[in-house]
Amino acid sequence: MKNPKVQVDRVTKIYTGNKKNAQVLALDTTNLTIMPNEFITILGPSGCGKSTLLRIVGGLEEQTTGHVYLDGEETFGPSSNRGMVFQAYSLFPWLTVEENIEFGLKTNEMTAAQRKELVHNYIDLVQLKGFEKHYPRQLSGGMQQRVAIARALANDPEILLLDEPFGALDNQTRTLMQELLLEIWEKSNKTILFITHDVEESIFLANRVIVMTSRPGRIKADIPIDLEHPRPYSIKIDPRFLAYKEQLTELIREESLKAMMEVK
Amino acid sequence: MEKALKTKEVVKQPPLRQVPNNQNGKPRNNKWFQPQGDIPHRTYVMISITSIVLLFALWSLLTYSGLVDSLFLPTPTDIFQSGVVLFTEYGFVGDITVTVYRVLVGFAAAAIIGVPLGIFMGTFKAVEAFFEPVISAIRYMPASAFIPLFILWIGVGELEKVTIIFVGTFFSLVLMTAVEVGNVRKELLEAAYTLGRSNFGVLRSVILPASIPGIMEIIRLILGWAWSYIIVAELVASSSGIGSLILESQRMLKTGNIIFGILTIGVLGLLSDLFLKVAIRKAFPWHYGR
Secondary structure, eight states: OOOOSEEEEEEEEEEEOSSTTOEEEEEEEEEEEEOTTOEEEEEOOTTSSHHHHHHHHHTSSOOSEEEEEETTEEOOSOOTTEEEEOSSOOSOTTSOHHHHHHTTSOTTTSOHHHHHHHHHHHHHHTTOTTOTTOOGGGSOHHHHHHHHHHHHHHTOOSEEEEESTTTTSOHHHHHHHHHHHHHHHHHHOOEEEEEESOHHHHHHHOSEEEEEETTTBEEEEEEEOOOOSSOOGGGGGSHHHHHHHHHHHHHHHHHHHHHHHSOO | OHHHHHHHHHHHSOOSSOOOSSTTOOOOOOOTTSTTOOOOHHHHHHHHHHHHHHHHHHHHHHHHTTSSOTTTSOOHHHHHHHHHHHHHHSOHHHHHHHHHHHHHHHHHHHHHHHHHHHHHHHHOHHHHHHHHHHHHHHHTSOGGGGHHHHHHHHTTSHHHHHHHHHHHHHHHHHHHHHHHHHTSOHHHHHHHHHTTOOHHHHIIIIIHHHHHHHHHHHHHHHHHHHHHHHHHHHHSSOSSSHHHHHHHHHHTTOHHHHHHHHHHHHHHHHHHHHHHHHHHHHHOHHHHOO
């Protein structure tokens, strides 16, 4: 039995407003165990606290109660061992593609030549050869997200956290990006935690789909996806895939309806 | 050629069905009156030139014809002659140098202290809480109203002129810089944290580079204000500089000199603005594209 990579232990998050009693329970008691090399997607309607959970694991937000462990040790605050990819516009606009990817590399542990080689390996990996000297604003949305993924990976984090990274992309680009990410995962065997509200995306990418309820956020279902790797895009019309899709669509629909009826 | 003819033919053909009313809209041939509609660049330039020519023509008409007394508004030639006389006989270059020097020293002092302070205010809430109320309050007190007080405190020398420029620009510079720095996208800071940067590392390698183009634009804007404050400063108790020349000319009823002085300030302001504009665009290609 392997040790878990990440353990989320009885984590809750309460947001406190400026007024007295204006407290919102964003995340109810949540437990989650992520094994090494797992690709987990968290599926939930918007505003269900799935981003909050991811940001707590990433150390960008502090849980109200509970603990997060990485390789058995408790984490406090953000660190380079938990890489993060945001929805959009998180590249440093004053740096070129190369320089963005190099940003997190530690200057004292590597020579300039080593860094350069590493950066170029990652540029190859995300298929951006020829765009090394471009600035982010000269790239399309999909290319920008590829740089963001390469930047997070170049640091060799223990876990890669992605917060709806393809949410702002058009459908065709999103499909291609999913395939690319899956390919990278198959090659590198990283542990990945991926947030999405897209049912198809959650199945296509994951070993396990975690479904979350809305307001307060809570884990509703934990569904292992038993589909082989490598997964071609054509698997999306496979009967087994469609069965998962039906099951998850039902689960998420209840939550979406509930969320829609609630007053903000 | 043949292709072109064909196209014309097609265009000339009547529509398949005559539209019986206006409900489908009208073809737009003239974009001049379409809200926010684009007009050709050449047309735009021509219209701009026309406006300048018209203004000049009106001025010439009023002055050369004698409709307006030259005491109030001299002819273009008179003003040109005033300029020549100012440069050749009155040492106008000296006045310009003095004025430019005062603006640059006062503004440089404001920028050297104000920009770092603004950066710290925009970055750390505690610094903002400490300085913001006082600076916001002083910002709305007109710098020119302080002139009598400054004369009382530090006399009528160079320091007083420079101080007026400083006071006129410093407070806005600080506040606007703080806002610019505070607007750096949070995702950029968070990305840097997850890439292993410390608090200080984020300030140095994210907040500074992200906000510098905006800060330079603020500097450019506020330098424009400095040119108006210097004239106010030189109108009161000054024996040198363009402002004092303007006041002197008014006593002597030399309208041409007044207008030439005003034009000079305008040109100086325009030049400094253009210089900064070009320099900023060259310095930050990632912000403005290449």
